[in-house]
Amino acid sequence: MSQGPSQTLTNVSSAVDPLRACVHCGLCLEACPTYRLTGDENNSPRGRLLLWRAIDEGRLQADTYTDFYTDECVGCLACESVCPADVPYGHNLEIQRQRQVEAERAHLDWRVRAAGVAVKSPAIFNLALAPARLLRSLSLLPHPMVFKGRPALLKSTAEYAADLVAKFNPTGPKVAFLTGCLMEALFREINFATVRVLVENGVRVVVPRGQGCCGAFHEHTGMSGAAELSVTNQQVFRAADVERVVTNSAGCGFALQKALAGDPPVQDVLGFLGTLDVKRQQEREGLYKVYVDLPCHLVHGQKVDGIPDSVLDATGYRWELAPYARDCCGSGGVYNLQKPKNARHILKSKAAFLEKVPKDIVPIVATSNHVCMMQWNTAKTFIRRRFEVRHIVQLLDPASSFDST
Numbered sequence: 001m002s003q004g005p006s007q008t009l010t011n012v013s014s015a016v017d018p019l020r021a022c023v024h025c026g027l028c029l030e031a032c033p034t035y036r037l038t039g040d041e042n043n044s045p046r047g048r049l050l051l052w053r054a055i056d057e058g059r060l061q062a063d064t065y066t067d068f069y070t071d072e073c074v075g076c077l078a079c080e081s082v083c084p085a086d087v088p089y090g091h092n093l094e095i096q097r098q099r100q101v102e103a104e105r106a107h108l109d110w111r112v113r114a115a116g117v118a119v120k121s122p123a124i125f126n127l128a129l130a131p132a133r134l135l136r137s138l139s140l141l142p143h144p145m146v147f148k149g150r151p152a153l154l155k156s157t158a159e160y161a162a163d164l165v166a167k168f169n170p171t172g173p174k175v176a177f178l179t180g181c182l183m184e185a186l187f188r189e190i191n192f193a194t195v196r197v198l199v200e201n202g203v204r205v206v207v208p209r210g211q212g213c214c215g216a217f218h219e220h221t222g223m224s225g226a227a228e229l230s231v232t233n234q235q236v237f238r239a240a241d242v243e244r245v246v247t248n249s250a251g252c253g254f255a256l257q258k259a260l261a262g263d264p265p266v267q268d269v270l271g272f273l274g275t276l277d278v279k280r281q282q283e284r285e286g287l288y289k290v291y292v293d294l295p296c297h298l299v300h301g302q303k304v305d306g307i308p309d310s311v312l313d314a315t316g317y318r319w320e321l322a323p324y325a326r327d328c329c330g331s332g333g334v335y336n337l338q339k340p341k342n343a344r345h346i347l348k349s350k351a352a353f354l355e356k357v358p359k360d361i362v363p364i365v366a367t368s369n370h371v372c373m374m375q376w377n378t379a380k381t382f383i384r385r386r387f388e389v390r391h392i393v394q395l396l397d398p399a400s401s402f403d404s405t
C-alpha cells in the first residue's frame with residue numbers, strides 16, 4: 001500500500017521551518033557519533049542539515065554524494081538533546097529518507113527491504129521466524145546479533161498474558177502491552193518476562209489483538225507503511241480501555257508515542273514500574289555486576305532521563321551506568337545492517353570498558369531495547385572475555401535467571 005504523499009518540511013508544530021531552524025552553533029558536533037568517527041563536517045547534524053537545505057532550495061542536486069551523508073546518520077537523535085534551537089533533526093531525517101525511497105535512490109540492504117514488507121503482517125513474520133526461534137531455544141545462535149534466550153515456539157505473548165492474568169487475577173492498573181515485531185517473532189522470552197513482571201507487580205496486562213508493528217522500522221528506512229500502521233494501532237489501542245500502553249523496546253515505544261499522540265499515553269515498562277512499589281528481587285551476591293546502557297530512543301527520542309534507580313535497585317544486582325551510557329551503541333534500528341563497519345567502530349569505543357572489569361566479575365550489559373541488545377551481542381566477536389547481554393526487565397524476573405537460558 002502506498003503511504004501517500006511524503007510529509008512536508010513544515011508539518012512539525014513549530015513556528016520555525018524545521019529545516020531552517022539550525023543556528024549553526026556547532027554544539028551538536030561532539031554529540032554526534034559519525035562526526036566523532038570521521039571529523040567530517042558533512043557527517044555531522046549541522047552539515048547534513050545544510051546539505052538538505054541546499055537541496056531544498058535548488059542549490060544542490062540530490063545525488064550519491066548527498067545520499068552518502070544521509071545514509072551515514074545513525075538516527076540516534078543525540079543531536080536533538082543538545083540543540084539549543086530545538087531543531088527537530090529526526091523529523092528532517094525521516095523526510096529525507098522517505099524522499100530517497102520515493103526517488104528510488106535508497107540504498108537499502110535486501111534483508112532490510114524484505115523485513116520492511118514482512119513486518120506489516122505479524123502472523124507471517126512470526127511464522128517465518130519460527131525456525132530461528134527453534135534455533136535459539138536450542139542455544140544454536142545463527143548470527144552474532146542473536147543473543148541467548150529460550151523463546152516459546154508456538155504460544156504467543158497474548159495467550160501467555162491471558163493465562164497469567166486469569167491465574168493470578170491482578171487488581172492494579174490496567175495497561176495494554178505492545179508486543180512488537182522482532183520481539184515477538186524472535187525474542188519472545190523478553191515479552192513473557194515483561195508480562196510476568198507486570199503481573200507479579202499487580203498490573204492487569206492486556207495484549208490487544210490486531211496491533212501492528214509500531215512503524216519505527218519504516219521511519220528508520222524511509223520505506224512506506226508507517227502511516228497505515230499508525231492508524232491500525234490508534235484503532236486497536238484506543239479500543240482497549242486502558243490507562244496506558246507499555247512497551248519494552250525504546251525504539252518501538254518512541255514510534256508508538258508519535259502514532260498515538262497521548263491517546264492513550266505510551267510509557268516504557270521500566271519507567272512505568274518506577275511509578276509502582278516494584279517488588280524487590282533477592283540480593284545477588286558476587287559473580288555478576290550490571291552495567292546499564294541507555295537506549296538512544298529512550299533518552300533522546302522519548303526524552304526520558306533514564307531508568308528509575310528504584311527499578312534497578314529492585315533487580316537485586318550491583319549496578320552502575322555503563323561508561324558513555326547516553327551515547328549511541330551503533331545499532332540505530334537497522335544501521336548495524338546498513339553500515340556494519342561504522343556500527344562496529346562506534347560499539348568498539350563504548351564496549352572497551354568491558355576489558356577493564358576485574359576478571360572475578362561477570363559484567364552484564366543491560367538495556368531496554370532489543371536492537372541495542374543485538375548490537376551489544378556482536379561485541380562478543382572482539383571482546384575477549386565473558387560478558388552477558390540482558391534486557392533490564394529480565395533482571396526483575398526470577399524465571400529469566402542465567403540458569404534457565
Ligand code: SF4
Binds near residue numbers: 034
Ligand atoms: S541522529 Fe545521531 S548520527 Fe545522526 S546527526 Fe544526529 S547525532 Fe549524528
Ligand code: SF4
Binds near residue numbers: 023028049085
Ligand atoms: S546544535 Fe542545533 S542549532 Fe546548533 S548546529 Fe547543531 S542542529 Fe544547528
